[in-house]
Amino acid sequence: MLGSAIFRRAGVVRNPGVRISVVHGDMPPKGNCHRYLRVIAVALMVGAVPSCTPLGFGSAGPGLTSADGLNFDEIPDAMPRQEFKSRSGNPETYIIDGVTYRVMDTSRGYREVGLASWYGGYFHGRRTSSGDTYDMYLMTAAHKSLPLPTYVRVTNLENGRAVVLRVNDRGPFVGDRIIDLSFTAATKLGMADSGTARVEVVALDPPARERGR
Numbered sequence: 001m002l003g004s005a006i007f008r009r010a011g012v013v014r015n016p017g018v019r020i021s022v023v024h025g026d027m028p029p030k031g032n033c034h035r036y037l038r039v040i041a042v043a044l045m046v047g048a049v050p051s052c053t054p055l056g057f058g059s060a061g062p063g064l065t066s067a068d069g070l071n072f073d074e075i076p077d078a079m080p081r082q083e084f085k086s087r088s089g090n091p092e093t094y095i096i097d098g099v100t101y102r103v104m105d106t107s108r109g110y111r112e113v114g115l116a117s118w119y120g121g122y123f124h125g126r127r128t129s130s131g132d133t134y135d136m137y138l139m140t141a142a143h144k145s146l147p148l149p150t151y152v153r154v155t156n157l158e159n160g161r162a163v164v165l166r167v168n169d170r171g172p173f174v175g176d177r178i179i180d181l182s183f184t185a186a187t188k189l190g191m192a193d194s195g196t197a198r199v200e201v202v203a204l205d206p207p208a209r210e211r212g213r
Contacts, residue, residue, distance in 0.1 A: 070137070072187045077164035078139045080151035085208045089129035089148040089170060096173050107150040110203035114178035116154065117196045118186035119171070128169035135182070142169035142180040143201075151204040154179065156189040156197050163188050164204065 093102050104110070124136045130148040134140070141152065146167050155162040163185050172180040179201050183192065191197035 072184055075137065075139065075184050075188070078151055078166040080164065080204045080206065082206045083149055083208050084211045086130035086132075086148045086168070087211075088131050089168075094170075099173075101144050104145050104147055107146050107152075107203035107207045108205070110146065110150075110152075111201070112178055113157070113198070113200050115176055115196050116156075116179045116181055116186075116189075116191065116199040116201075117172050117174070117177050118181040118183060118192065120183035120186075130168040132168045134169065137184050138182060139163060139165050139185050140169070140182045141165040141167045141185060142171035143167045143178070144170060144173070146203065147208045149208055152179075153202045153204055154181065154185070154189065155200045155202075156191060157200055158197055159190050161189050 090103055093100050095101070119142070120136050123134050126134050128134050128140075128142075132140075141154070143150070143152075146152070148168055148170075150167045151164060152167055153162055153164050165181065165185055167179075169180070177196070179199065181189070181191075186192040189197065189199070
């Protein structure tokens with residue numbers, strides 16, 4: 001029912017070589033953090049962003065140990081390694097809902113403090129902007145401008161917990177949020193129930209390399 005309402009509100013932004021569908025949503029009343037609506041952005045860019053993963057419903061799900069025995073503490077952080085920039089998801093610029101975003105040439109020296117959110121089960125198994133399959137149980141994240149992929153350390157400034165993640169998707173396109181985390185990352189940072197938290201994001205070496213270099 002809710003899903004039907006969402007897609008009835010979809011709009012289309014047109015740009016040379018770009019087709020982007022955008023859906024807007026508002027956070028639910030305080031206390032209902034288990035399901036919430038964000039922006040759904042699906043971009044098709046010729047030779048640039050074949051698909052941007054929709055950022056939308058997230059089921060807050062279990063605590064550190066799920067009902068079927070999954071222990072989130074045993075899921076390891078991402079391990080930084082040298083990678084090439086992904087063939088998709090790294091255009092110079094892209095447009096979402098009339099806003100132009102510029103992808104950074106390099107992640108070197110990046111550090112930012114701001115609001116983090118997360119996306120979960122509704123998009124589990126769907127394609128990310130980089131072409132990977134989104135897995136809510138892996139240590140990944142979405143960012144609007146860092147090169148894909150980029151490894152980052154995310155620290156929850158409210159409790160001091162920190163994780164290392166691989167950024168492989170675009171988003172979040174809601175308000176002043178700076179990063180969208182996988183469900184597992186949000187759980188390990190202690191912010192899955194609240195939905196958002198103030199964090200520090202620091203890019204780690206080595207930065208992704210251009211192909212052919």
